Amino acid sequence: MIRRITIAFICTLLLQTAVAQVKNKTLLFIGSFTGGKPDTGIYVYELNTSTGKLTHRSTVEKITNPSYLTVSPNGRFLYACTDTKLPHNGSITAFSIDSINGKLSFINKQSSGGENPVYITVHKNNRFVAAGNYTGGSVVVLTANSDGSINPFSQLIQFSDSGINKVRQEKAHIHSTVFSPGNDFLFLPDLGADKIRVFRFNAKHVKPLTAFTNYFVTTTPGSGPRHFTFHPNGKFAYCIEELGGTVAAYRYRNGKLDSIQRIFSYSKKLEAYTSADIHISPDGLFLYASNRGTEENTISIFSIDQTNGKLALVGHQKTDGDHPRNFCIDPTGNFLLVANQFTGNVVVFKRDAFTGLLTKTGTELNIPGASCLQIRTYKTR
Template sequence: MNDNTSLFYAGTYTREDEPGIFLCALDLGSGRMEIVNRTDGIANSSFLAVNKAQDRLYAVSETDEGEVFAYAVDAETSGLHLLNRQPTRGAAPCYISLSRDERHVLVANYTSGHVNAYRIENNGELAPSGLVQHKGSSVNRERQEGAHPHSIFQDPDGKYTLVCDLGLDEIVFYRLEEGKLVSHHAVKTAPGAGPRHFDFHPSGRWAYGINELDDTVNVYEFDAQTGDLNILQTLSALPEGAARGSASADIHVTPCGRFLYASNRSEDSIGLYHIHPSTGMLTAVEWVSTNGKTPRNFAIFKGGYLLAANQNSNTIVSFRIDKESGRLTPTGYELEVPKPVCILPIRK
């Protein structure tokens, strides 16, 4: 491994007896990618999280009987060794993250409508510590017949735990107290929006959410003291004239805080927005094809690259990020990976 290479893990929709988590390398000079290692024994490893020391990796198994897996990361090879696995007591866990203090792992179960907290033991293994069942519905009778938590994560200070619940049209705030998720507050989105993923601006002043069902992006002012969000702006996640597809997926802000990207699976593209430096408001700039089908998750690398996971064309495609404009240019390289749905950069 040299200074011009960045490693990343890719989570996939594969069977338990197939390779499911792929360790890959990105050449920061060219954008070329290659597979370094493979891990099997986990079905549908659709979302991954790694600790700051990068010696522990956690993954959900998005199945009807959901599970969460804990792995030790080999210091030399970055290969994975299973530590333990725990049931989520629900169905289709689709998101996992670590608390800011790295004492707990947080999981969202889409189908069964509940969220989990797990205590991280000294050896990296997981032990259940909290579970909350969301209840309710919203206006879309087909997709919002019940609660559907789609992501769970903490604010930059680790004071609050937020859940985007697609089924309730809510961003639900909790306090994590001794491993228990204690209800704090809920912020409503527009009826039928379907909040899915979320990212904070590096300043901590603003936050951005992508809504799957109405294909929109929300700009929020974040109150870190009270744990609240105030919607400042709503924009389309699709280019003008595009048909709504209820398929907007992922959202990320660049580390410099100047650019925001949002993926949508109906148009197979990623949109670029410029962030106003004093207001946090967005201006739509362009949409770029991901050169594949059904871009789900994508990731930004500090070396000036964006990698998109094209689930239904079995490819990860790399793009250069123009440091002045944020515009994306395909490198010409793609990596064949079965049904990739999550990209997790390490050693950035």
């Protein structure tokens, strides 16, 4: 009996030791504009999710304008919109991720099929990559192989609508490509046409996109829908409207969006608005939106009614930089990080889980042309 107890005790100690040795490593991937020429463009840092400190791990050089990034659902690969904001078709570049050392290795590169790809996402099965060409006004789908490499695009859908703002909405401008919670629909906010386009996504087909009945939602004229996100409960969806300086809330079910609210995001009225990014805290209690402009440069903070999905303004936080193009919330919900493109700095804020409010941590990076932040936590030993 004593021997059995001793063996059980030793086994318990070994198990506890093994568990203790499993650590979470959170990597921050930063994309940037490089002035339209090959240069250092992607930066990898490790985030301490207790203190908010950032430690440099690696960079990717000789890359042109990797302005938007995404990490595959399995965490093994990073895909970047590259050759953006140039007078020719952009590209999609694939990298493998060494989560132990925080290093990226180039795999391959393919054309995006249109000018200025600005957003990219990966299907949950890791086999499809969907990107939106902003200047080109199209959506493109590429298939991905098991090694992360991507094939020439298998499907491209061109749009030709326009909006009432003759300067910004002269033609279609797809600004994001977002999968539904079940990954069976793809949502495409079109800033140029004041529409959120919706397509069925059939992962059994090489050309997975098919038109959905009444496959778009018409937004307020001149609003310019930009980025889009779903609530963790899958019942609500939210769109940041760049030209309107507003956030639109929707009830979601089986590919359909029903409008429930439209709320102002800026801290004050301006002649023109350039809202940018939108994210929801992991607990689903707060929504954050970035508002650009020299007179603004804030993150707006909203509480979310868990019953009806409506938003209530909590406050605004200055981003300590110019042009907060993109931001992210770490998986623990402890920190919110902002990329200020024009001042080239990434600022880390501590997030209060109870109030949703933000406070500066003192951690800040100098990243020229910082334009996109993606974050992923890995389990390591």
